Amino acid sequence: MLPLKRLPKRLFLLGFAVALLPLASCANSPLGETLQRSLAADPQLEENPVLFGGTPTPEATPDGVAELPANFPAEIPRYPGAELVEVIQPNGDNPNAEVQTRWQTSDPIEQVRRFYQEAFASDNWNLDQSVEEAIAAARDGLRVTVAPVSNAATLTAATPTEFTLQYAFTSDAAVSSELTNSPRNSASDNSTSDNSASDDADETAAVPQPGDPDFIGPVPPADFGTDANSDAAARPTSQRFSDLDQAPEELRQYVTDLAELGVFGDQASNEFKPNQEITRREYARWLVAANNLIYGDRPASRIRLGNGSSQPAFQDVPRNDPDFAAIQGLAEAGLIPSPLSGDSTTVTFRPDAPLTRENLILWKMPIDTRQTLPNASLEAVQQTWGFQDTARIDPKALRAVLADFQNGELSNIRRAFGYTTLFQPKKTVTRAEATAVLWYFGIQGEGLSAKDALQTEQRTEQQTERPPQQQPASQQSNQQPNQPSGSQSR
Incomplete structure (x- = not known):
């Protein structure tokens, strides 16, 4: 049966009209007037569609796009290309309550699960192996759970994959997250000064430092x-x-x-x-x-x-x-x-x-050349270096590898690995x-x-420590400024 509030207004009034047909003859009587006033539409109800204590519809976010909470921890990895569908905030002001976010992607759920498993493992998160299907990880008081929606197993290849990402943290982690996501630490209510130096000092004190038990890295x-x-x-x-x-x-x-x-x-x-x-x-x-x-x-x-x-x-x-x-x-x-x-x-x-070797060269070569790296192909790298495994090099790194060959004996690859016919890019x-x-x-x-930098540094130190030589006035008058002693002016 449809809820009463969903019935069309005309059908709703028609039912009442049929029920009141026997009273039509009394329309001009005092009883009829009373009934008409009692059945008249309430102007307050016309302005407010909430009926019989119902709950108002939540307001949509601007442009209908869900937005992450302002204190969403930056250390939680986000699946590339996933679209945020919904954010369910906990009731009340408890900063440690769990927040649930729902995401949508065109990739299969196994690919999503593999991404989060590798991301958590490579960033020193503690994975909870007892959780089935979902991936649960914790670090520094922050706990994150990534799970497929309940009907993920029945989805077809053409249906977008949906998964939930839930997180909750302790009070300490919540403070750290606020410091990470805000440019200033506003937790201090006792200070009325706008001194940025003291704000930076408070922020630094809240972050684990080397020697602290919570320090990582x-x-x-x-x-x-x-x-x-x-x-x-x-x-x-x-x-x-x-x-x-x-x-x-x-x-x-x-x-x-x-x-x-x-x-x-x-x-x-x-x-x-x-x-x-x-x-x-x-x-x-x-x-x-x-x-x-x-x-x-x-x-x-x-x-x-x-x-x-x-x-x-x-x-x-x-x-x-x-x-x-x-x-x-x-x-x-x-x-x-x-x-x-x-x-x-x-x-x-x-x-x-x-x-890896390919990233070793990829990050270094732009600093060496100080210009755009040349276009490269597998054939060009194969002809220059002669690597047997050229096809295994990432396309992004090919340009750096080719540019490194043009540096001759000063090549990074030759200096680090010597003569080789195998680059082993993933090693x-x-x-x-x-x-x-x-x-x-x-x-x-x-x-x-x-070595050049050390020699320059040593010369600078020697010139700084060496006392200036006193020369006769006759020689000083003939010598040009900044010219070494004993040289002739031109």
Whole structure:
């Protein structure tokens, strides 16, 4: 039976008219007038369609598009191309209550499940294997559950796939999420000052720091602070490692020079672990540090670091990530694929995943050439390098690999891997191999190495420490400004 409020108005009145036919003869009587007034339409009901205590229809979002909550945690990966359909907010003001979002995509649910499983696993989330069908993960007090809708098994290939993403966090994680998604920490009600320095200090204190039990990630180098872009920023101290004898002999000097230059920062351990896989975040950090230290006297050649007011380029590298400055700086400079460079499918960086050979070259070559990479094809790379596995190289990396060949003996591939007929693009890179690539920046005749930077630094220090030589007045009058002693003016 249809609800009463859904009956057409005419049918509703017709029923009453039939019931009142016997009273028609009394229309002109006092009883008839009373009945007419009692059955007249209520003007309030005409303006308000809610009948008999019913619930009003929720208001639609602007343009009918659902919007994520303002405090949606940035560390939760979002499936590429998925459309947000609905957001169900919990009742009340409890910040720890679970929020449910519903998404739609044309991809099969197995592909969605595989994406989230890999994204959570590569970003140090703890996966709950006891959950069937759905994927549940937790990290830093934040719990996320991704599950297909109830009728996903009956969907056809032409029907869009729908899945829900639910999340809930503890009070500590909620505070951290607010700090991540807002440019200022507004939690302090006691302060009436608009001092931005104190706001930044409060935000930093709320984020886990190195040494805290909740801290995740390596310790950032000393030059990645707020003033890292400044000429007055202090250079990290040099460091000597006790395990360089484990590195291939051809690569030891590269590690030594970069360590003396301070590229690796102030590490607590004196072990370099040269044969250990390097992560994507470590390479990004070293890449920026090496370039900026080697080009220390050339501000125009440095890579600017991302700052705390920037919108994160990647969903899995929030502003409180220890390597946000370097990764964001590379993305904003267009040196690595990201949505900022037009690559809308690369929404995550996977900072803790191992670095592959093709990405090692892909990220480095744009900094070497300082110009657009040449067009490349499989045939061109095959003819130049002669790699047997050229077809396995990602199309994005082909241009970088071809440009690297044009650098001759200063090629990154030759310096890191020596002579080889197999590039093995998906093979992971060791820490020692990465240093070989980062030891030199530029192209033939227009580049600088870490050794060059050290020699320049030593000359500068010697000139600073050497006291000026006093010369007779007769010689001083004949010598040009800034001309070395003993040279003749022209």
